[in-house]
Amino acid sequence: MKRSVNRQxxxxxxxxxxxxxxxxxxxxxxxxxxxxxxxxxxxxxxxxGGTVLSHLKIGDFSSxxxxxxxxxxxxxxxxxxxxxxxxxxxxxxxxxxxxxxxSDAGFNTYVIDADAVSLKAENPKSVNxxxxxxxxxxxxxxxxxxxxxFCTFEDIKQVLAAQLKxxxxxxxxxxxxxxxxxxxxxx
Amino acid sequence: xxxxxxxxQGLLEEGCSVATSYPGTPASEILASFVKIKExxxxxxxSQWAINEKVAFEIAYAGCIAGLRTAVSMKQVGLNVASDPLxxxxxxxxxxxxxxxxxxxxxxxxxxxxxxxxxxAMMAKIPVLDPxxxxxxxxxxxxxYDLSEAFEIPVMLRPTTRVCHSRQDIExxxxxxxxxxxxxxxxxxxxxATPKFRFRLHTELEKKLEKIAAYEKTAPVKLNRxxxxxxxxxxxGVAAAHTKEIMKDLGLWDxxxxxxxxxxxxxxxxxxxxxxxxxDEVLVIEETAPVIEMQITDRRIVKGKLDGFVSGVxxxxxxxxxxxxxxxxxxxxxxxxxxxxxxxRPTLCAxxxxxxxxxxxxxxxxxxxxxxxxxxxxxxxxxxAVDTVLCxxxxxxQAEGFYHAFKNDGKRPDIVATIGDSTFFHAGIPALIDTVVxxxxxxxxxLDNRTTAMTGxxxxxxxxxxxxxxxxxxxDIEALVRGCGVKFCKTGDPCKxxxxxxxxxxxxxxxxxxxxxxxxxxxxxxxxxxRAGEKTEKIIVGITDACEGCEYCIKHFExxxxxxxxxxxxxxxxxxxxxxxGVCVNVCPKKAIVIR
Numbered sequence: 001m002k003r004s005v006n007r008q009x010x011x012x013x014x015x016x017x018x019x020x021x022x023x024x025x026x027x028x029x030x031x032x033x034x035x036x037x038x039x040x041x042x043x044x045x046x047x048x049g050g051t052v053l054s055h056l057k058i059g060d061f062s063s064x065x066x067x068x069x070x071x072x073x074x075x076x077x078x079x080x081x082x083x084x085x086x087x088x089x090x091x092x093x094x095x096x097x098x099x100x101x102x103s104d105a106g107f108n109t110y111v112i113d114a115d116a117v118s119l120k121a122e123n124p125k126s127v128n129x130x131x132x133x134x135x136x137x138x139x140x141x142x143x144x145x146x147x148x149x150f151c152t153f154e155d156i157k158q159v160l161a162a163q164l165k166x167x168x169x170x171x172x173x174x175x176x177x178x179x180x181x182x183x184x185x186x187x
Numbered sequence: 188x189x190x191x192x193x194x195x196q197g198l199l200e201e202g203c204s205v206a207t208s209y210p211g212t213p214a215s216e217i218l219a220s221f222v223k224i225k226e227x228x229x230x231x232x233x234s235q236w237a238i239n240e241k242v243a244f245e246i247a248y249a250g251c252i253a254g255l256r257t258a259v260s261m262k263q264v265g266l267n268v269a270s271d272p273l274x275x276x277x278x279x280x281x282x283x284x285x286x287x288x289x290x291x292x293x294x295x296x297x298x299x300x301x302x303x304x305x306x307x308a309m310m311a312k313i314p315v316l317d318p319x320x321x322x323x324x325x326x327x328x329x330x331x332y333d334l335s336e337a338f339e340i341p342v343m344l345r346p347t348t349r350v351c352h353s354r355q356d357i358e359x360x361x362x363x364x365x366x367x368x369x370x371x372x373x374x375x376x377x378x379x380a381t382p383k384f385r386f387r388l389h390t391e392l393e394k395k396l397e398k399i400a401a402y403e404k405t406a407p408v409k410l411n412r413x414x415x416x417x418x419x420x421x422x423x424g425v426a427a428a429h430t431k432e433i434m435k436d437l438g439l440w441d442x443x444x445x446x447x448x449x450x451x452x453x454x455x456x457x458x459x460x461x462x463x464x465x466x467d468e469v470l471v472i473e474e475t476a477p478v479i480e481m482q483i484t485d486r487r488i489v490k491g492k493l494d495g496f497v498s499g500v501x502x503x504x505x506x507x508x509x510x511x512x513x514x515x516x517x518x519x520x521x522x523x524x525x526x527x528x529x530x531x532r533p534t535l536c537a538x539x540x541x542x543x544x545x546x547x548x549x550x551x552x553x554x555x556x557x558x559x560x561x562x563x564x565x566x567x568x569x570x571x572a573v574d575t576v577l578c579x580x581x582x583x584x585q586a587e588g589f590y591h592a593f594k595n596d597g598k599r600p601d602i603v604a605t606i607g608d609s610t611f612f613h614a615g616i617p618a619l620i621d622t623v624v625x626x627x628x629x630x631x632x633x634l635d636n637r638t639t640a641m642t643g644x645x646x647x648x649x650x651x652x653x654x655x656x657x658x659x660x661x662x663d664i665e666a667l668v669r670g671c672g673v674k675f676c677k678t679g680d681p682c683k684x685x686x687x688x689x690x691x692x693x694x695x696x697x698x699x700x701x702x703x704x705x706x707x708x709x710x711x712x713x714x715x716x717x718r719a720g721e722k723t724e725k726i727i728v729g730i731t732d733a734c735e736g737c738e739y740c741i742k743h744f745e746x747x748x749x750x751x752x753x754x755x756x757x758x759x760x761x762x763x764x765x766x767x768x769g770v771c772v773n774v775c776p777k778k779a780i781v782i783r
Contacts, residue, residue, distance in 0.1 A: 014531050015533060016536070023354075024354070027354050030356075031356045035356075036356055037354065037355065037356050038320075038353060038354070038355055039353060039354040039355075040349055040352060040353045040354075041189075041352045041353070041354070042296070042352070043212055043213060043215075043216075043296075043297065043352050043643075045212070045296075045297045045533050045563075045565075045566075045641060046296070046297070046533050047533075048533040048534060048535065048536060048563060048566060048641075049531065049533050049534040049535075049536065049747050050530065050531050050532055050533030050534075051530025051531045061432055062319075062320070062428045062429075062431040062432045063425075063428045063429040063431070063432040063433070063505055064320070064349050064353035064355075064425070064428065065349065065429065065504065065505050066505075067433075067505045067506045067509065068506055080528075080531075083528045084528040084529075084530055115763060118763075119762070119763065124762070124763040124764075
């Protein structure tokens, strides 16, 4: 019998940012921890710079899609995603958003300028991992209500190492991107 | 596993010896995963990308006639291309098991139509299985082979986007045996049947269907045993996955019987009569056409698409199912109205060679009619360089159609067709020959980026390698075009703007006077060359104060790396996105985009 932890998370951005990759990492982390998992992903034409949306459901579900007002959280690789996909969130849901500006979205919103972090590291294609690293920071306020991500920074590092096995340079760059996001403090 | 990986895993666990496909969203990863798993485990199965779905179907079908288990996969519109062999294969039947996987795309997310492949199964008279999840799709491969071999009939598996592109935790099983040897027993009255024998085969097919409509393993399943009511809900495919979860959330699980249909066609006869006998009202939720619903002949008890209770278009989203269940069960629920914010429209990648080709075409034939085709370059419509997109290969035949339509006009428009290399091979060649025979004055630009880009960079017949990267023969596009009888055929690099624009101009003026002219725009796909780790000289560009904010570059070039700063009223380069192709320096009318 697999352990039960129910989480519904929306991950969104635009094609080319690597939404699918971090969805995959989170799904693999869930499997590694013995949870049941469902994701639904956007492939095809939208991957050419269009809006890309992933649904991630951990726990006892049979449908791959999240209904409006059901999501625990949103990971937004573009700030415009909050307007587009904020309707999925429950009251009191959390948002991790990539934006240079403060957000007034009204949820538990945590902002990181992941574009700037990745540019500074001269790894502009790593925005996805930077924000994921940031989202994995331990947060007391979310833990209390049992709404945090279902996995830890160490879990994702382990999954990343397995996914990019044999791709030494890429793995190093990816780990360092993840760590750079994790190192950013919450404002 | 991704749904498509689960299907591939299922095929190999069932000992599928031949798998063929032509790429198309949402089916593309089925063959790609088949190859990956097969290579990793050194399984002796044959797998290949075929030139189109018809050819893919016929290769796999011959394999099953020789007694092997085989499969062909494609997207729903691909099945249109393969429909000719499908209809006949249903009559002739199979020896080894044969599974036809046709992935539908309700929405549509990445397709021209929302057509329901289950209707094609009905037309061909073959059974079709409708999975609700990656795990069930994998199980249905096993059921499908058993069914196919029990009745010597092709079986269709019809997953939808939400099955193909869902990921689920699934345990892999043991691989099947690949020891079976191919045996072809000659039987011309079956494998080469003339009309007289076809009639006999059709009669036999009807008898098979009668039995399949009573086949135990694919009968509809009542999911909630305890529920009893005079109302019932019938679901199939991913609608079943949504409905299960929502009925539990709404507290209807123990109240209203929920039946999941495994095999929408032929619908089990006993099930149809049990509905009539046991229920006053049944709600049918399925995607996309009312296939199950139409077979429930007592219309008085059915709610569904035919009476407008369920929408007949688009994907059935879980929130819509929630609303339907509440209405059906008489539960009160506030209607949820969500203001949908428009998302970003897709665009060609920064550095995509197609953008450069379209820019040249608009310069060479500014008032032309631009017919185009299926692929990334469909996005040329954002640039005003694509006027028509019908189906695979139609860029060329529609160009011919426009030529004939305007033939008697005093001033005929220039007609420029664009088609990708893979699409040209798929369905463009017969059309091109037709334009030679009819001496059609039009320009064809073959956008040769040496890959099938939109679906995930699968090889084309000119790539020189196959599905697992193995070396194969390569077909020379120039020689092929010349072989079709085209007299003007020149190749250029679209990213060398200064040479490429005159080349397209030359072709357009040739076409005006003499007949079909072909330009091969050859430059590798940027995604492909990045993946291959190819290093190219990066040209760093910037925008000078000469920029007047006219937005010409934004409207006519639409590169994601050129942004418009609304505060400063001028264009800016985004260094995160710029690929360094340098094409844009030739675009600005004020020469404000410069090399730094």
